Structure formats: structure tokens, C-alpha cells
Amino acid sequence: MKKSISLFVLLAVIALSKTAYCTIVGQLSTCPGYTLLVHDSTAAGVSSGGSWTSSNPSVATVMLSFGQITSVSPGTTIITYTGSSGVSTAVFTVNPAPAPITFTTLHVCTGSTISLSHPTSGGAWTSGGAGATVTSGGTVTGVTANATVGISYTLSPGCRSSVVVTVDPATAFARIETQVCPSGTGTWVGYPSGGTWSVSSPSVATIDPATGVMTGVSVGTSMVTYQISNACGLVSDTAVAKISGTLELPDFHYAIWSTGPDMRPGETMSLSVLSQYAGGTWTSSAPSIASVSAYAPYTMWGNVTAHSVGSANISYTLSNGTCPTVSLVKSIDVSNDCISGKAIFTSGDPGVVKVWLIKYNPVTHLLTAVDSAKIGGINQFTFGNVGTDSFRIKVSYDSLAAGTGAQPTYHNSSSYWNSASVIYHTSGVDDTGKNVVMMYGAITAGPGFISGDVTTGANKGTADYVPASGVLVFCVDNSTGAIIQSAYTNASGHYSFSGLPVDKTYRIYPEELNYLTTPNPVTLTSGTTSMTAAHFQKHSVSLTITPLLSYAGDVMSKMDISVFPVPADRVINIQWPQAASSYGHIEIADVWGRRVISKATDAAKGTEAVDVSTLSAGVYFLTFRSATVSYTTKVEVL
Secondary structure (H helix, E strand, O other), rough: HHHHHHHHHHHHHHHHHHHHHOOOOOOEEEEEOOEOOOEEOOOOOOOOOOEEEEEOEEEEEEEOOOEEEEEOOOOOEEEEEEEOOEEEEEEEEEEEOOOOOOEEEEEEEEOOOOEEOOOEEEEEEEOOOOOOOOOOOEEEEEOOOOOEEEEEEEEEEOEEEEEEEEOOOOOOOOEEOOOOEEOOOEEEEEEEEOOOOEEEEOOEEEEEEOOOOOEEEEOOEEEEEEEEEEOOOOEEEEEEEOOOOOOOOOEEEEOOOOOEEEEEOEEEEEEEOOOHOOOEEEEEEEOOEEEEEEOOEEEEEEEEEEOOOOEEEEEEEEOOOOOOEEEEEEEEEOOOOOOEEEEEEEOOOOEEEEEEEEEOOOOOOOEEEEEEEEEEOOEEEEEOOOEEEEEEEEEEEEOOOEEOOOOEEOOOOOOHHHHOOOOHHHHHOOOOOOOEOOOOOOOOOEEEEEEEOOOOOOOOOOOOOOEOOOOOOEEEOOOHHHHHEEEEEOOOEEEEEEOOOOOEEEEEEEEEOOOOEEEEEEEEEEOOOOOOOOOOEEEOOOEEEOOOOOOOOHHHOOOOEEOOOOOOEEEEEEOOOEEEEEEEEEEEOOOOOOOEEEEEEEEEOEEEEOOOOOOOOOOEEEEEEEOEEEEEEEEOOO
């Protein structure tokens, strides 16, 4: 009897060792709503080949053939794995979820804060993105407008409650998607969405307050207002709605691989309009000379291919169903009598630049731009049907603000027309490779500032000066000859350069086609960091530009001109003794040369009051100028 009992125990032990040979490995507790993976100890990773079960699926479920557990509700359940090597079990616990986060609002303005709280202490606050931050006390700060950020509060053993906070923008933005004609419609888009629309002139256009759909009534303009209330308050934007009698198209823009303005047989060019004018059709007046096809699916791009010598008009025609049809036309010359090359930029993204073909006139002995084009991408240009003559090529950005970077440059690499390489072209000869290697200004930093004016007229009391606008002015390092900056004179003939190192001498050089320039050297020191009277006179008869070292009025004692009170609070008074029947001009510029006040006056009065109450406190430069006076002084505004 004892022997049979011992045999039974032995068999049971053997059976138990076969069925309980492995264990379940992995995280065995979590919070409601989470999914995780476990495996048996005989597998290197996720178990396969066996089956998984949960004793209480209301607490947690497990995939039958895969150790993926999904927690459902707080409690415990037995997870069982049955495989070829035996059976293993483990207790899986689903911990209670924390209470919800308490809040008054889940919207916060950029730069402002809201407070979140939780009834259970001891947890940790975290932010799920850079759009908003949260402190250990639950204070949320909005950082990025229009961001949505998850904010969580985590308690041991890792369960958390979360909310989503929206960062509202402090500004609104409104724009129209399409052009609108009378009886036509167009949709306005507002940011952020959800606001309301209104118009100032319903007789010109009406607008749906909720959708932003505008209906044209009559030709004219109306102010459109978009406003929305958010955590920042009532934010709004206004824009002008123009109801036109016809569609409006801008000039062609050259697309990324285009050449221009002319072509050789076999060359291709891409023309484009702005994306908001997509949907038009491309046609050619002479497809055998130059054909065109839309670049699907971007209908605002048209691919032009040159086939034979001749001329063709490439047209882009647009209609939106309510406005009359309008066409934009570009004439393409296809020729074997060409001058071509590239604008080569050694650094930076050139974007769209303008290139000029400049021709010498043997009768007038003057240079004249006879053709031009805007090019982009590979910046290749082709001028056709040029004939036998001598030419120069110039490349520049279409508009150039004062600063550093690529400077206007002639072929081959010159800043000035009189030192540019001349292209002696013979009709029928294909001149290729006439590249323009762009020159660059130096990147500088310093307190130095130089400004002045370029004017025409006598400037000596016989006539009022006339501003020379659009004159290119270079700032050159006098010792090295390197270009530092360049700028164009504005409508008042004024230019300025800032951010210049001091204890250096600069050569200021106005450059204009056909004019010979005498540079003006300007020395800046640590004691004298600015020079605001580097003026030039443009002589149209002698075709020269020379430094205007003194106006007639400059010889007058500065004691003869009074500027008071200094410092000034509300008004600065100017008095001058030489009354003259001529135009006078007063301007006030900040230390960076930016004009903040510009005012015309009758120089015969001999006095003028300038309101400076709108200016910020600081130091400014006041200039008074007439036909007989040019005077600059430093003033302080309280």
C-alpha cells in the first residue's frame, strides 16, 4: 500500500513539472484603457504557437494567439498561457484611474496662463508638446498660437488623467480665395476658423456672416472685417475687397527651370502665374514655332517648347464664370542669333532675378537697356534677334533693400558699367556662355552709419534741388575695394547704410548707366560713428555724379539756425534767418537712418514747428534743407 502511494506522488510531481515549466514575463499591471505585451519565459520575445486566456475579460482581455493585453476596468484577472512546453499563469492588475483634472477653461492665449488642478496630491504634471508649458503646480502657459497640447497629471503607479489645451492666437487673419465681379461670388478664409464676417459697403458686396462667401453687387471697394472671440478676447482683421469689372492677372512669373526672354529652336521654357490664378488655359498663336502645354496638375504652369525660327504669342486665359474672360500674353522670339548665359550665384538661393541687355548707341554715345527679363531657377537667359552690335549684360534683384548679399553685377564680374566686359556680337553667330558671376557684399556688424541724398538741379540757390530716385549707391571698403553694401535711393533721393564697422574709410559710389562718378570717401571712427550728409549731385549735361561737399547754405554759421527746445517733449521749433521764396524740407531720422518725420515747408517763412509727440524717447537727427540751406543737427526727444 505505501509503495502504491509513493508511486502516485512521483507521477504527480512529474506531471506538475511538465505543465508548470515556464512563467509569464512582462509588465503585469497598468491603468484602464492601455494595451501592452507579455510573453512566456521560453520565448526571446513575444510568444507564438500557444494560446492565451483571461479569467476575467471585464478587467482585461488578451488576444488568443498573442500576448497582447488590453486593460478594461479596475480589478484583477488571471492570464494563462498554454503552450507546447506546458501552462503558465500570472495575476494581472488594472489599477483605478485617477479622478479627472479640474479646470475652468481649456483655452489659453499666447503668452497668458490658465490653472489646472487635481483632487489627489503627489502627482506630476507634464506637457505633450512645445505649444504649451505646464508647471509643477498645474499652471499652463500658451506658447504657440493655434497649437493643441495634451496636459497630463500622473499618479503612482503610473496612471494619469489628461486634457487637451488649445492655444488661441492674439491676432486674426482674413484673405479672399478668388476674384469677385458683380453678381459673382468668392470665398473668404478666416484664421482662426469659426468667426463672423461683415462688410462696410453692402452696396458694393455682401458677405455671409458664417461662411465668408462674398457676392459682388457693383464695381468698387468695401472693407471686410473678420472677428472671433477666444481666450485672448475679441480678435479681428480687416482687408479690402475689390469688386472689379474684369478679372485681374499679374505679370508672368518665371518658374523654377525657365529661361528667357527669348529661345533657340529645341529649348524649353516654363511660364507661370500665381497659384491663386490656377484653372486657366494655355495657347500659342504659332504652335509650329513655339508650342505650349499645361503642366498637369498645376495648370498655372505652362511648358513652352521652341521648334523653329520666328515669333509666337503665348497666352494664358482665365475665367471664373462670373467675370469677363481675360488673357495674359507673352511674345516669344525663337532665333539662332542669340546672346545667352547664366547668372551664377556662389552662395544662397538666388530666387527670381532680373537681367538686362544693354546696347551702345554710336549716335548718342549712350548705353540703353534694349531688353530685359525676369529669370529663376537655373537663372539662364537668352536674348534673340540681337543683330551685329556691342552689348553689356547686367543682373540684379528686381528690388534691392540696403544690406548685404548679392550685388548688382555686370558681365563678367563688375559692379560698374564703365568697367564691364563688352560683348561684340556678330549677327548669325550664337554667343553662349556670357555668364554673370555675381558679386557679394561683406557681412558686417558695427555702430557705423552713413546716409545722404542724390539730387539734380543747381543746388546752389538758383533752383530748388530735385531728388534723384532709383540711383544705385555702393558702399565700398576704401582700402580693399570690396563691396560692403548697396542700396537704391528712394523717392526723396535718400539712401543709407547701417551696421558698419568704425575706424575705417568707406568710398560711397553712386552707379548709374552713362554717368561717371567721383566717389566720396567717408571715415568713421569710434568717436564719430555716423555721417548723414554724404550727398551727391547728378549733372545731366556732363553726365557726371560728384560729391556735393557743401550747399550754399553750409557756409552759414550754425549759430544762425536755431533748434529749440532741446531736449524736446512735444514740439521742436526751427528758425533760420535767410528767408527765401523757395521750397524747404524738414526731416527727422532715427540713429539707424530711418526717416520718422518728413515735412515740406515754405522757406520764406523763416520758421517752422514740428510735432514730435508721437516719437519714442531717444536721440534723432534733424535736417533742414532748402535751395540755400542744408543743415543737420542732433536732437533729443523726451
